[in-house]
Amino acid sequence: MTGPADRPRAEWPLYEVFVRGKRGLNHVHVGSLHATDDEMALRHARDVYTRRNEGVSIWVVRSDAVAASSPDEKDPLFAPAGDKVYRHPTFYAVADDVPHM
Amino acid sequence: MTDHDTPTPGASTSASTSHDHDADHGSVFDGLLGGDDSQWAFGTDFEDPLAGVDTTIPDGVDAAALASYCLMLGDDALVASHRLSQWASNAPDLEDDIALANVALDLLGQARLLLTRAAAADARLVPRLPEGSPVPPEDALAFFRDESAFRNVRLVEAENGDFAETVARLLVFSTYRLALLQRLAGSRDGVLSAIAVKGVKEVTYHRDYAGRWFLTLARGTAESRRRLVAGLDRVWPLRAELFRTHAVERTVAEQGVGVDPADVADEVDVLLEQVLSVSGIDRPEVPPTGTVGGGAGRDGRHTEAMGRLLAEMQVVARAHPSGRW
Numbered sequence: 001m002t003g004p005a006d007r008p009r010a011e012w013p014l015y016e017v018f019v020r021g022k023r024g025l026n027h028v029h030v031g032s033l034h035a036t037d038d039e040m041a042l043r044h045a046r047d048v049y050t051r052r053n054e055g056v057s058i059w060v061v062r063s064d065a066v067a068a069s070s071p072d073e074k075d076p077l078f079a080p081a082g083d084k085v086y087r088h089p090t091f092y093a094v095a096d097d098v099p100h101m
Numbered sequence: 102m103t104d105h106d107t108p109t110p111g112a113s114t115s116a117s118t119s120h121d122h123d124a125d126h127g128s129v130f131d132g133l134l135g136g137d138d139s140q141w142a143f144g145t146d147f148e149d150p151l152a153g154v155d156t157t158i159p160d161g162v163d164a165a166a167l168a169s170y171c172l173m174l175g176d177d178a179l180v181a182s183h184r185l186s187q188w189a190s191n192a193p194d195l196e197d198d199i200a201l202a203n204v205a206l207d208l209l210g211q212a213r214l215l216l217t218r219a220a221a222a223d224a225r226l227v228p229r230l231p232e233g234s235p236v237p238p239e240d241a242l243a244f245f246r247d248e249s250a251f252r253n254v255r256l257v258e259a260e261n262g263d264f265a266e267t268v269a270r271l272l273v274f275s276t277y278r279l280a281l282l283q284r285l286a287g288s289r290d291g292v293l294s295a296i297a298v299k300g301v302k303e304v305t306y307h308r309d310y311a312g313r314w315f316l317t318l319a320r321g322t323a324e325s326r327r328r329l330v331a332g333l334d335r336v337w338p339l340r341a342e343l344f345r346t347h348a349v350e351r352t353v354a355e356q357g358v359g360v361d362p363a364d365v366a367d368e369v370d371v372l373l374e375q376v377l378s379v380s381g382i383d384r385p386e387v388p389p390t391g392t393v394g395g396g397a398g399r400d401g402r403h404t405e406a407m408g409r410l411l412a413e414m415q416v417v418a419r420a421h422p423s424g425r426w
Binding site (some may be wrong): 012033034035036038040044047048077100 | 194196197198199203283309310311317
């Protein structure tokens with residue numbers, strides 16, 4: 001029996017790309033691309049997203065491996081945080097020599 | 102000639118003045134190009150590969166031979182770059198379109214440095230342009246030389262064919278060029294050495310890209326394998342020319358500034374054999390392309406494809422010999 005997974009796909013799987021700009025920063029989602037496998041996705045990400053000297057490290061992950069919240073859950077998930085001003089650390093002065101805050 | 106398509110940091114100034122009606126909002130790029138170095142969107146820290154390099158010609162080196170040698174390596178890169186850039190908007194998918202354009206731009210950057218070095222070592226090589234023409238020597242060499250003055254191997258001037266043939270050609274060319282550049286890093290000429298050190302990192306990636314696609318196409322579908330085998334058959338006859346030692350190459354090798362290509366033949370052969378072997382592809386049994394009157398690309402004797410390539414590459418520059426680009 002031939003399942004859907006055995007047939008040649010018309011399109012390569014989609015990957016999400018995360019790039020770290022420099023040491024000490026975190027990886028940031030920059031976009032997505034198509035590739036046949038993880039290795040090719042890394043190389044495509046290098047070619048598409050770091051060609052202007054943007055990065056020192058790349059993560060790629062299959063888009064279908066990302067679990068995402070649903071817009072329907074927006075209110076129960078996020079609305080309760082909207083009025084809790086005391087949770088923001090705005091009552092402290094940030095020292096001048098602390099970067100990336 | 103330019104090998105970068107990135108907006109220069111100064112470009113944001115002119116962009117914002119030309120859009121005064123939009124001054125309240127400014128350019129959408131303002132935040133990205135600001136002084137905050139944690140922004141990475143357009144990259145930072147571009148390096149000059151020749152910064153601090155001694156550009157004088159070393160003692161005991163024949164300047165004319167050095168210049169001719171730089172033309173050979175520069176023309177290989179320039180012509181290969183032009184062919185690869187023809188894939189822009191034509192590759193099988195967006196990602197490989199950009200990958201091939203990146204490879205082309207890397208090679209164009211190498212060509213610029215090598216042609217500039219050639220002109221500095223022997224100004225007589227540079228075609229004469231009208232009095233007052235602002236065209237720099239590297240551009241004069243690229244766009245105003247006739248076919249017989251180009252010193253590239255014929256491998257790089259051949260028509261692209263399909264993607265599989267391009268992959269096969271890029272594998273052979275990048276394996277050859279990487280072996281040359283690795284040795285050239287030890288050149289007595291500081292400029293050639295610096296160009297080689299920069300090029301090794303670039304061409305290592307080109308070879309990796311081509312090798313991976315070679316394996317993928319060989320082990321992919323029956324159709325991808327058929328196309329790869331057919332493409333390799335067309336590429337293979339021009340391989341032998343890469344390792345013929347030209348008199349100029351012998352001279353610069355003896356003087357410690359260049360590499361005798363015959364010295365890298367075995368290494369290149371072993372590496373190609375490894376790729377063929379893991380891909381399960383037989384070594385093509387096709388005779389090498391012959392020479393013309395005892396000469397080949399390094400002597401300025403090219404194939405029919407070269408004239409059409411140059412016509413396309415040079416037509417705009419030649420129509421405006423005093424143009425500023």
